[in-house]
Amino acid sequence: DVLDDVVARGVLRVGTTGDYKPFSFSNPVTQRFEGMDIDLAADLAQSLGVRLELVPTTWGKLMPDLQAGRFDIGMGGVSINLARQRQAQFSLPYLVDGKTPITLCSSKERFQTLAQINQPSTRLIVNPGGTNEKFARANLPQASLTVYPDNVSIFTQIVDGKADLMVTDAIETRLQEKLHPELCAIHPDRPFDYSEKAYVLPNDWRWKNYVDQWLHLQIATGSLKTMQARWVDWPWLQRAPQGDLQQLVALVNERLKVIEDVARSKWNSHGAIEDAERERSMLASLQADAARLKLAPERVQRFFEDQIEAAKTLERERIAQWQAQSQPPFTLVQDLKTDVRPRLDAINQLLLQALARVDQAPAPDASQLQVALKAQLLPRWGQAGQIATAHLSR
Numbered sequence: 001d002v003l004d005d006v007v008a009r010g011v012l013r014v015g016t017t018g019d020y021k022p023f024s025f026s027n028p029v030t031q032r033f034e035g036m037d038i039d040l041a042a043d044l045a046q047s048l049g050v051r052l053e054l055v056p057t058t059w060g061k062l063m064p065d066l067q068a069g070r071f072d073i074g075m076g077g078v079s080i081n082l083a084r085q086r087q088a089q090f091s092l093p094y095l096v097d098g099k100t101p102i103t104l105c106s107s108k109e110r111f112q113t114l115a116q117i118n119q120p121s122t123r124l125i126v127n128p129g130g131t132n133e134k135f136a137r138a139n140l141p142q143a144s145l146t147v148y149p150d151n152v153s154i155f156t157q158i159v160d161g162k163a164d165l166m167v168t169d170a171i172e173t174r175l176q177e178k179l180h181p182e183l184c185a186i187h188p189d190r191p192f193d194y195s196e197k198a199y200v201l202p203n204d205w206r207w208k209n210y211v212d213q214w215l216h217l218q219i220a221t222g223s224l225k226t227m228q229a230r231w232v233d234w235p236w237l238q239r240a241p242q243g244d245l246q247q248l249v250a251l252v253n254e255r256l257k258v259i260e261d262v263a264r265s266k267w268n269s270h271g272a273i274e275d276a277e278r279e280r281s282m283l284a285s286l287q288a289d290a291a292r293l294k295l296a297p298e299r300v301q302r303f304f305e306d307q308i309e310a311a312k313t314l315e316r317e318r319i320a321q322w323q324a325q326s327q328p329p330f331t332l333v334q335d336l337k338t339d340v341r342p343r344l345d346a347i348n349q350l351l352l353q354a355l356a357r358v359d360q361a362p363a364p365d366a367s368q369l370q371v372a373l374k375a376q377l378l379p380r381w382g383q384a385g386q387i388a389t390a391h392l393s394r
């Protein structure tokens with residue numbers, strides 16, 4: 001009986017691959033596992049009053065390792081599928097997702113549909129052993145397929161032009177386009193297939209009932225949602241072993257993405273692009289925070305004026321485009337005051353902190369680096385990207 005064993009042992013053994021953000025990632029700097037499912041694993045262990053032991057596994061070895069009894073539960077972005085279901089049990093599902101492409105923003109239009117991707121000229125890259133490889137082999141047999149064993153650097157292969165695209169879970173594409181501003185997730189809200197994330201368990205009903213009840217409470221109390229938002233939104237950007245300038249540019253990119261939501265909301269409400277009062281109050285509160293971070297008021301003023309100017313440029317471009325296309329109102333829009341502006345406020349704070357770090361520790365090769373970083377934003381944002389990066393360093 002697994003439940004009794006875990007309690008008697010005083011240790012919960014959780015199998016995890018450590019290569020799949022935002023669920024499970026083995027951080028090379030800290031040498032520790034981190035992610036949404038790692039936090040949840042810690043909570044599960046705590047609920048049982050036992051210590052957590054993370055057992056590294058791989059996508060190819062997940063099921064054999066579970067069957068060999070190397071761990072009590074597999075956690076870390078595992079998808080339910082019937083082949084796995086034949087050998088083991090799954091917990092309740094905690095997330096609905098599906099496969100969608102991620103590619104260079106400049107190639108976005110070329111890879112919208114499976115028919116477009118399923119061509120001999122498409123260089124598709126995939127990590128081995130999991131559902132991504134299965135999906136690629138079943139649905140994209142004509143594409144030229146590279147099986148690339150490192151799930152962590154696989155996205156850099158696309159950035160460097162060594163592959164055209166990867167097809168993976170939408171939640172991962174959403175996160176990776178934040179980490180690599182050159183990359184665009186293609187319709188992550190309309191993935192090609194339907195799948196559910198769950199935890200994989202040995203065939204033991206009492207253990208499954210316990211895990212399900214624990215998970216049900218995580219979902220019902222909203223604590224799982226909070227955890228998910230926390231890990232999809234920010235920590236990878238804050239912890240990335242990349243330089244301060246790179247981080248600043250990633251946040252500028254993130255702000256522009258939220259501005260697209262501003263534009264959609266204004267398209268539906270016919271609201272004005274400019275809101276002088278909002279600009280004033282935003283700049284005033286940023287000035288107040290700037291003093292704490294030892295940033296000069298003029299520096300903060302200029303940097304955020306760039307961001308606001310870029311925002312208005314982007315909003316104007318989008319709205320002109322929708323006018324030309326007779327775009328009907330969007331079905332899913334976020335409320336400007338209660339949803340979108342609070343997200344902008346959160347990003348503004350992170351931008352301010354990143355700005356302070358950039359100014360306090362100027363990189364020796366800053367000017368060359370800046371040119372390269374600015375170039376990351378241009379394919380996606382055009383003129384708005386130029387404006388937003390006009391004053392990256394002092």
Ligand SMILES: O=C(O)C(=O)C[C@]1(C(=O)O)C=C[C@@H](O)C=C1
Nearest residue numbers: 262274275276278279307308311
């Ligand atoms: O919040 C809005 O309404 C926006 O359009 C965003 C934003 C900004 O960049 O923060 C840009 C223009 C407005 O004048 C006010 C704020």
